[in-house]
Amino acid sequence: MRADNPPAVHMRNITKRYPGGVVANNAISLTVLPGTAHAVVGENGAGKSTLMGVLYGSVRPDAGSIEIDGAPVTLRRPADAIRHGIGLVTQHTTMIPALTALDNVLLGFEPVRFGTLDRRTGRRRVEELSAQAGIEVDWLASADTLSVAALQKAEIVKALYRGARVLILDEPTATLAPAEADRLFAVVQGIVASGASVLFITHKLREVLEHSGHVTILRGGAKTGDRVTSETNADELVSLMLGADRSAVRLEQPQRDRSEPSDVSLQVRALTVRGRGGRPAVHSADLTVRTGEVLGVAGVDGSGQRELAEAIVGLRPTVSGSVLLCGEDVTGSSVAFRAAAGIAYVPEDRHREGLILDFDLAENLLLGRHRDASAGGGRFLQRRRVLADAERLLTESGVASAGPLSPASSLSGGNQQKVVVARALARNPRALVAMQPTRGLDVGASAAVYDAIRAHTAAGMGVLLFSLDLDELREVSDRIAVMYNGRIAGVLDRDEAGVERLGKLMTEGRP
Amino acid sequence: MSGPELAGLLLPLGVAALRQATPLVLAGLGGICSERVGIVNIALEGMMLAGAFTGLVAGRLAGPLVGVLAAVTVGMLVGLTHLWATRKLRLNHIVSGVAINLLALHSTTFLLRRLFNQADPPVEARIESMLPTSLFTGVALALVLVFHLVLYYTPLGLRIRAVGESEASTRMAGVDTARVKMLGLAASGVLAGLAGAYLSLAQVGRFSDDMVSGRGFIALAAVVCGRWTPLGMAAASLAFGALDALQFHLQGSVALPGELLRSIPYIATVVAAMALRPRPPADLGRQEE
Numbered sequence: 115m116r117a118d119n120p121p122a123v124h125m126r127n128i129t130k131r132y133p134g135g136v137v138a139n140n141a142i143s144l145t146v147l148p149g150t151a152h153a154v155v156g157e158n159g160a161g162k163s164t165l166m167g168v169l170y171g172s173v174r175p176d177a178g179s180i181e182i183d184g185a186p187v188t189l190r191r192p193a194d195a196i197r198h199g200i201g202l203v204t205q206h207t208t209m210i211p212a213l214t215a216l217d218n219v220l221l222g223f224e225p226v227r228f229g230t231l232d233r234r235t236g237r238r239r240v241e242e243l244s245a246q247a248g249i250e251v252d253w254l255a256s257a258d259t260l261s262v263a264a265l266q267k268a269e270i271v272k273a274l275y276r277g278a279r280v281l282i283l284d285e286p287t288a289t290l291a292p293a294e295a296d297r298l299f300a301v302v303q304g305i306v307a308s309g310a311s312v313l314f315i316t317h318k319l320r321e322v323l324e325h326s327g328h329v330t331i332l333r334g335g336a337k338t339g340d341r342v343t344s345e346t347n348a349d350e351l352v353s354l355m356l357g358a359d360r361s362a363v364r365l366e367q368p369q370r371d372r373s374e375p376s377d378v379s380l381q382v383r384a385l386t387v388r389g390r391g392g393r394p395a396v397h398s399a400d401l402t403v404r405t406g407e408v409l410g411v412a413g414v415d416g417s418g419q420r421e422l423a424e425a426i427v428g429l430r431p432t433v434s435g436s437v438l439l440c441g442e443d444v445t446g447s448s449v450a451f452r453a454a455a456g457i458a459y460v461p462e463d464r465h466r467e468g469l470i471l472d473f474d475l476a477e478n479l480l481l482g483r484h485r486d487a488s489a490g491g492g493r494f495l496q497r498r499r500v501l502a503d504a505e506r507l508l509t510e511s512g513v514a515s516a517g518p519l520s521p522a523s524s525l526s527g528g529n530q531q532k533v534v535v536a537r538a539l540a541r542n543p544r545a546l547v548a549m550q551p552t553r554g555l556d557v558g559a560s561a562a563v564y565d566a567i568r569a570h571t572a573a574g575m576g577v578l579l580f581s582l583d584l585d586e587l588r589e590v591s592d593r594i595a596v597m598y599n600g601r602i603a604g605v606l607d608r609d610e611a612g613v614e615r616l617g618k619l620m621t622e623g624r625p
Numbered sequence: 626m627s628g629p630e631l632a633g634l635l636l637p638l639g640v641a642a643l644r645q646a647t648p649l650v651l652a653g654l655g656g657i658c659s660e661r662v663g664i665v666n667i668a669l670e671g672m673m674l675a676g677a678f679t680g681l682v683a684g685r686l687a688g689p690l691v692g693v694l695a696a697v698t699v700g701m702l703v704g705l706t707h708l709w710a711t712r713k714l715r716l717n718h719i720v721s722g723v724a725i726n727l728l729a730l731h732s733t734t735f736l737l738r739r740l741f742n743q744a745d746p747p748v749e750a751r752i753e754s755m756l757p758t759s760l761f762t763g764v765a766l767a768l769v770l771v772f773h774l775v776l777y778y779t780p781l782g783l784r785i786r787a788v789g790e791s792e793a794s795t796r797m798a799g800v801d802t803a804r805v806k807m808l809g810l811a812a813s814g815v816l817a818g819l820a821g822a823y824l825s826l827a828q829v830g831r832f833s834d835d836m837v838s839g840r841g842f843i844a845l846a847a848v849v850c851g852r853w854t855p856l857g858m859a860a861a862s863l864a865f866g867a868l869d870a871l872q873f874h875l876q877g878s879v880a881l882p883g884e885l886l887r888s889i890p891y892i893a894t895v896v897a898a899m900a901l902r903p904r905p906p907a908d909l910g911r912q913e914e
Binding site: 170172191192193196197202204208209210211212213217218220221222223224226229230231272276 | 774778779780782783784786787790791793794795796797798799800801906907
């Protein structure tokens with residue numbers, strides 16, 4: 115870089131704390147050179163989207179400064195960022211379904227002729243830009259008739275139409291088929307060749323290695339590295355992303371006699387499930403969880419974990435295949451039936467799916483168990499029993515709270531998660547499906563969650579544990595299955611599941 | 626029936642229909658301005674009432690044209706109050722609308738007695754110099770065309786429609802959505818105030834308690850039946866006006882109870898709203914995060 119050629123973007127020590135104390139960005143600095151494709155990688159919750167929101171003016175940072183082309187700028191709202199040549203293509207489309215693709219692109223920057231919206235001029239300009247970028251979209255079609263891929267291309271043109279010199283793509287391939295993803299990166303290369311910069315967020319290492327010139331790695335809200343892509347490799351990126359060198363508290367695993375064939379707790383046979391938008395998200399998955407066993411499931415985020423978990427607990431319909439609990443086929447059964455039969459669930463997002471934050475703890479602990487004897491067992495809830503039951507569960511699981519009548523929102527994240535887990539285990543389930551049960555928790559709270567789960571595995575419960583944290587999986591699982599693109603790429607015994615081996619299965623789908 | 630005879634029957638019916646439809650069209654345009662930027666507006670009723678009262682009071686003091694000006698000013702203030710309550714105080718749109726309607730009803734009732742010192746019902750205030758209804762009708766029909774053009778053929782119209790569909794996406798596109806909403810609610814109040822002025826200054830030449838008597842809600846129903854479009858809303862308003870004129874004409878000549886006849890336009894409105902099942906703007910009524 116020459117001295118007279120300042121970076122396209124220079125973010126310095128960006129810090130963003132959300133209400134509730136989550137530090138999404140902790141003094142992160144990022145430099146993007148003009149005419150480059152720059153990847154930002156990290157797992158869920160690493161702070162990538164927040165950082166990009168700060169650059170687009172849609173998230174207000176608590177500290178830090180931004181320079182664009184060497185000049186300091188203040189970005190209070192997206193309009194400011196657009197004026198400075200920043201364009202953002204979000205993960206979920208911002209194209210308004212009721213408007214045409216063309217109107218969506220022109221919105222806010224409309225060409226005017228005699229006071230009216232000059233669609234003809236606008237269309238000519240939009241078609242010119244899309245031809246340059248190698249993009250074809252039916253501009254007069256209503257946005258709700260366009261495919262996800264077409265919407266994304268239209269969004270890129272929308273950013274270019276606003277004069278973007280730095281184009282941010284937030285997980286651009288998350289919802290694209292592989293061939294569409296290749297076409298997208300061809301467009302990206304064309305934009306870069308024209309002298310503009312592209313910043314793309316991803317957690318797919320293959321995309322980083324193949325399509326970026328530079329890469330910045332985030333983990334848990336902090337930057338763990340900046341690399342020139344040609345000077346790094348998948349192993350280094352995996353360890354920077356997942357923190358394989360992290361020293362964590364070791365969780366003792368009870369020794370079991372492995373030669374003894376134990377019974378099957380939960381079994382999934384050739385299960386195929388559709389995801390968002392009707393695309394297959396899980397392809398013919400086979401898994402067997404034995405009684406008293408923890409089967410971990412690794413995989414980069416979005417490999418079909420959520421869909422698989424939801425299909426097992428009954429929240430998502432299956433296309434084909436079956437789910438068996440202790441040999442009994444529960445495939446077509448309702449969530450309530452499966453829960454009563456003994457499948458418990460700890461969902462991924464405790465705020466949205468795990469708890470009703472405005473309800474008190476007794477009510478939250480009651481959810482799904484409202485017909486049990488502990489609630490009265492009849493047509494009416496017996497307040498006294500509900501409270502006594504809640505009191506008991508809170509004490510047993512060591513939740514620090516002001517009692518069963520305090521709202522769930524008053525608890526810390528760790529204590530909230532203890533409540534979710536306590537409710538899941540309250541019915542002594544025969545199988546537990548847990549999605550990232552320690553996400554965002556500190557070491558002490560994580561240990562408490564696993565202590566509670568372990569007490570039940572000792573009594574024969576099987577656990578299917580989904581996590582993005584390889585260290586955690588290797589600590590608590592007996593075996594680890596790896597998902598890749600909706601398939602089970604392999605199942606490894608805990609002794610043979612090294613980070614390198616798992617990382618390769620996760621990113622390439624083969625050992 | 627001969628030609629002149631038929632014309633002799635239809636002409637007064639048509640005129641009556643237009644007279645009934647005019648306040649609905651004006652207030653309906655106000656409803657579109659508000660709901661197209663995402664704010665549910667059942668406060669049209671209260672805005673009309675405030676406009677009708679202010680128009681009459683100012684009209685008596687300084688002439689009917691000044692009365693109209695005062696009516697639209699007060700309407701605009703009430704419209705902006707509705708925006709402030711829903712956006713800054715984060716009040717539910719319906720709750721704010723009900724509050725405004727109650728406030729308008731009781732403050733006009735109170736002020737009517739105070740200003741005109743008439744304690745015994747029926748209480749009303751009169752004005753001698755009235756404006757021609759045809760003036761308002763002409764303005765209303767012209768505004769329908771203007772609003773159609775603005776909504777679909779100008780940058781402002783595109784922004785208004787976009788805000789009502791998704792304020793978040795519109796902001797991400799670089800639009801100052803707060804400004805668009807303010808404009809929408811100000812226009813909404815102006816139009817509802819104008820509709821109120823029509824009632825007191827042109828149609829009847831007086832103000833009496835609760836004289837809007839549900840026209841604000843009927844205007845909103847016309848907005849819904851007309852799928853939140855100016856042309857559709859105007860058509861729905863005219864249909865309502867025609868039914869109302871017809872039922873009035875039939876009073877006495879048909880062997881049906883008057884109450885039943887009078888309810889026909891309202892029943893038709895409910896049936897139409899249910900049968901059309903129109904799709905509202907996607908962000909209508911959403912409280913911002």
